[in-house]
Amino acid sequence: MLLLIALLAKDKKRKQRLLIIAVALLYVFSIPFFINRFAAAWAVPHYSSKNTKTYSCVIVLGGFSSSDKDGNGYFTGASDRFIEGIKLLSSGKAKHILITGGSGSLLPDGFKEGPWVKTQLQALNYPDSSILIEGNSRNTIENAVFSKTILENAHLKPPYLLVTSDFHMRRAQMIFKKQGYDFDAYPCDFSGVNNSVSLSDFIPDAGSLAAWNIYLKELVGYMVDYYKKD
Numbered sequence: 001m002l003l004l005i006a007l008l009a010k011d012k013k014r015k016q017r018l019l020i021i022a023v024a025l026l027y028v029f030s031i032p033f034f035i036n037r038f039a040a041a042w043a044v045p046h047y048s049s050k051n052t053k054t055y056s057c058v059i060v061l062g063g064f065s066s067s068d069k070d071g072n073g074y075f076t077g078a079s080d081r082f083i084e085g086i087k088l089l090s091s092g093k094a095k096h097i098l099i100t101g102g103s104g105s106l107l108p109d110g111f112k113e114g115p116w117v118k119t120q121l122q123a124l125n126y127p128d129s130s131i132l133i134e135g136n137s138r139n140t141i142e143n144a145v146f147s148k149t150i151l152e153n154a155h156l157k158p159p160y161l162l163v164t165s166d167f168h169m170r171r172a173q174m175i176f177k178k179q180g181y182d183f184d185a186y187p188c189d190f191s192g193v194n195n196s197v198s199l200s201d202f203i204p205d206a207g208s209l210a211a212w213n214i215y216l217k218e219l220v221g222y223m224v225d226y227y228k229k230d
Contacts, residue, residue: 026204033201035211040195042215044169047161047186056156057132058094059183060085061143061164061172062101067111073120078165080189082117085163088186089130094161097121098150100134100143112136132156140172141225144179158182165189167214171222178225 002025006018028034064078075082089097099121101113114135121131134150137143151160160183164172169187176183 029212030204030206030208031202032205032208033197035208035215036195036201038215039167039211042170042218043166044173044185044187047184051184053159053184054092055088055094055159055161055184057096057098057151057154058085058088058161058163058186059098059100059147061140061162061168062099062113062117062137063165063168065101065113065116067116071111073111073113073116077191078189081163081165082120084186084188086121086124086126088161088163089126096130096132096154096156097126098132098134098147100137100147102134102136102138102142140168140175140221141228143172144176144181148179148181159184161186163188167218171218171225174222175225 002018002022006015006022009015009018060081062081063076064081065073065075067073085097085099088094099114099117101117103112112135114133118131118133122128132150132154134143134146137146158181160181162169162172162176162181162183163186166187166189169185173185
C-alpha cells in the first residue's frame with residue numbers, strides 16, 4: 001500500500017519518504033533475523049526427554065494431511081505431528097493415540113482428516129483398540145471440545161500428551177487449558193525456529209515473508225480465542 005501511495009503521490013519529498021519506509025519495512029520482514037527472534041519468543045518449552053511419565057493417550061492435532069483433486073489423501077509438510085504421535089505410541093509413552101481433525105476448508109470436499117489418518121495407522125498395523133478418531137472438528141477450539149467427549153467415553157484419564165507444530169502450540173495450549181484439560185505439551189515440527197545468528201540472517205529471503213504469514217495468523221488467532229467466551 002505504501003508503494004502504491006508513493007507511486008500516486010505528486011509531492012517528490014513525500015514520494016521519497018514513502019518509498020524509503022516501504023523498502024525498510026520490506027527489508028525488516030524479509031530477513032530471517034527478526035522472524036527467528038519472534039519464533040523463539042513465541043515457542044513453548046520443549047518436552048523434556050528426561051520425563052519418565054506415561055500417558056493414557058497422546059492427542060495429535062490435525063492439519064498435517066490434505067487431499068488431491070480426486071479426493072485421495074496425502075501427508076503435508078506438517079506431518080511431523082503424525083510421526084511424533086506414532087513414535088510416542090510405539091514406544092509405550094502413550095497407550096492410545098487420538099487423531100483430531102475434520103475439514104478446515106470453507107468449501108468441504110468430502111475429505112475428513114481423522115478417518116483418513118486411521119486408514120494410515122491401520123496400514124502400519126496399529127490395532128484399532130489403540131486408535132481414537134475425531135473427524136468433525138474444523139478448528140482448534142472444536143478439536144478440544146470434541147476430543148474431550150471421546151476421551152471421556154473411552155474412560156481414558158488424564159494427564160494426556162498434546163502434540164502439534166511448534167508455531168501452533170502456544171495457541172493450542174491456551175485453548176485446551178480453557179477446556180479444562182490436564183496435559184503436557186509436546187511441540188514438534190521445529191522447521192521455523194533457528195536461534196543461531198549468521199550473516200545470512202540479514203539477507204532478504206522470501207521464506208521469511210511466508211513465515212510471518214503463519215505467525216501473524218497464530219497471533220491474531222490467539223488474541224481472538226483468548227477473549228472468546230466459552
